[in-house]
Amino acid sequence: MKTNILNRDFYQPIIWEGDLDDDCTAKWAGLMLRAEWMDEDYWWWCVYDMFTEDEEQIDSSNEYEQRFIGGKVSREKAEEIAKVYLKNKLINTETNPDFYKISDFITDLKVLGASPIESMKLLKNKFNISLSECRDLVFDSKDWEGAREISENLTQEFLNVGAEIADKVEFIDGRVSSITFDLTKDVQEDIQKQNNNSFWSRIKPKFK
Structure with a gap:
């Protein structure tokens, strides 16, 4: 065993x-x-x-x-x-880092059904390490090989789609790196048009 x-x-x-x-x-x-x-x-x-x-x-x-x-x-x-x-x-059991490695914790979490995002959150809470370090530990682990690329591709796709209707778009090396929405416009437009033209109602059709 x-x-x-x-x-x-x-x-x-x-x-x-x-x-x-x-x-x-x-x-x-x-x-x-x-x-x-x-x-x-x-x-x-x-x-x-x-x-x-x-x-x-x-x-x-x-x-x-x-x-x-x-x-x-x-x-x-x-x-x-x-x-x-x-x-x-598993989360609530006290651990000895010399015996129970973080890599083992990531493996055990996956076996018990934790997603990469949940694993990052639990790592942060249990071992008191930064979220960025947790992200690297999970994505660089043998258990989640390939997950980083999938996550980054999904994020980039969201940025690309959101850029079509964003109020401000920033680029790095020709790729969309940041999008900004003025959410106060939603309130103003709702008052004027009396509809639900919110951020999510504007962006959802882009993913259909």
Whole structure:
């Protein structure tokens, strides 16, 4: 088992056993996930922490007003809750930098479903480092290879589109580097035209 600060093997896939159309169970990283067909299309699901003394119930469909229709939806919700639970435990567990490296933290966060942006935020809060450094640590990690290019391309595309209707545009090396919108115009135009000609209503059609 790969070592992590929680001493739980959450690197393995969640595998459900039993009848997926009726009653099934998954044991994963010290947790037990259950899903059971109750009535018509309504399903019940629950997640337990088997590492606690009383096998604590983490969450269940009983805590929600909505009904979970179908086994697939119920299993996916149980898996989501299980990963969020372990991610929160990972974030709140004190760490020794000599034992638990930042690169390991980034890997574990991704396994537990964190996005690059969420990983940057959690790095900043947990290790008290600057956001720009967090950005480099995440984008330069083996876990998010290629994510920097995707992010930068998306940002550039937004700038290029926004430049068509921006009040001020700045360029560096022939590329749009900054756009500025005078949002007070929206208020003035709304009063004059009595419509919702806001910044977002102006820019949304550009992405269709």
